[in-house]
Amino acid sequence: MKIINVTDYEDMSRKAANIISAQVILNEESVLGLATGSTVIGIYRQLIEWYKKGDINFSKVRTINLDEYIGLVPTNEQSYRYYMNSNFFNHINIPMENTFLPNGLASDIKRECESYDHIINKLGGIDLLLLGLGLNGHIGFNEPDDSFENKTHCVKLSKSTINANAHFFKNNEVQPNMAITMGIKNIMQAKRIVLCVCGKKKSSILKRILYGSVTPQVPGSILQLHPNFTVIADREAMQLLK
Numbered sequence: 001m002k003i004i005n006v007t008d009y010e011d012m013s014r015k016a017a018n019i020i021s022a023q024v025i026l027n028e029e030s031v032l033g034l035a036t037g038s039t040v041i042g043i044y045r046q047l048i049e050w051y052k053k054g055d056i057n058f059s060k061v062r063t064i065n066l067d068e069y070i071g072l073v074p075t076n077e078q079s080y081r082y083y084m085n086s087n088f089f090n091h092i093n094i095p096m097e098n099t100f101l102p103n104g105l106a107s108d109i110k111r112e113c114e115s116y117d118h119i120i121n122k123l124g125g126i127d128l129l130l131l132g133l134g135l136n137g138h139i140g141f142n143e144p145d146d147s148f149e150n151k152t153h154c155v156k157l158s159k160s161t162i163n164a165n166a167h168f169f170k171n172n173e174v175q176p177n178m179a180i181t182m183g184i185k186n187i188m189q190a191k192r193i194v195l196c197v198c199g200k201k202k203s204s205i206l207k208r209i210l211y212g213s214v215t216p217q218v219p220g221s222i223l224q225l226h227p228n229f230t231v232i233a234d235r236e237a238m239q240l241l242k
């Protein structure tokens with residue numbers, strides 16, 4: 001495990017974007033595993049800026065996202081498809097057909113999960129997976145549980161996660177309580193993992209996932225066992241680790 005200490009959100013975003021851009025420069029056909037949420041928006045912004053300067057070419061890159069809500073159409077601003085298009089894909093030269101997210105509208109969710117695992121395999125696995133961290137230690141939407149779920153699966157979101165994400169939803173919008181997420185094995189099979197964490201409110205969970213017991217009750221704790229795992233965390237998130 002490698003920990004990169006950064007000063008703040010901007011610093012974290014630049015450093016993570018640097019790692020992703022190096023990956024894409026070294027292998028133009030990289031498979032990037034991508035996350036949503038507030039933590040990673042600045043990383044996408046930075047990558048777009050460098051793309052516009054001509055520094056990065058995404059034309060052969062393939063992306064596969066961690067998760068998607070069940071029941072939101074892709075044009076719904078709260079869907080992760082909308083988030084990825086509007087915060088990243090629409091601003092770079094990646095062909096849309098090279099971008100994958102679970103289909104949260106599938107009539108047969110079980111089959112959708114199986115086909116998502118199949119897509120990951122067909123792409124040859126994930127070269128670099130970008131992760132954020134939930135307040136309860138979730139990665140993707142793998143919520144605290146009695147056992148680790150290996151494959152892509154349907155999950156009922158915890159109260160903590162629903163509350164943490166409520167600020168994305170306007171008053172009259174229905175917030176889904178179900179999602180499809182890659183499983184822990186899908187995540188752990190990524191060749192390289194970069195976890196980005198910032199802010200005081202993530203400091204105690206960051207300490208638990210990095211130095212606590214490895215347990216499905218704190219899903220991110222499994223990352224301790226990954227052979228190529230990098231954490232980029234700002235001063236506030238690191239405050240309990242000094």
Ligand code: GLP
Nearest residue numbers: 035036037038039132133134140
């Ligand atoms: C969300 C997403 C995760 C994300 C995490 C942190 O619920 N499913 O992929 O990494 O929670 O979100 P944020 O960065 O907004 O704190």
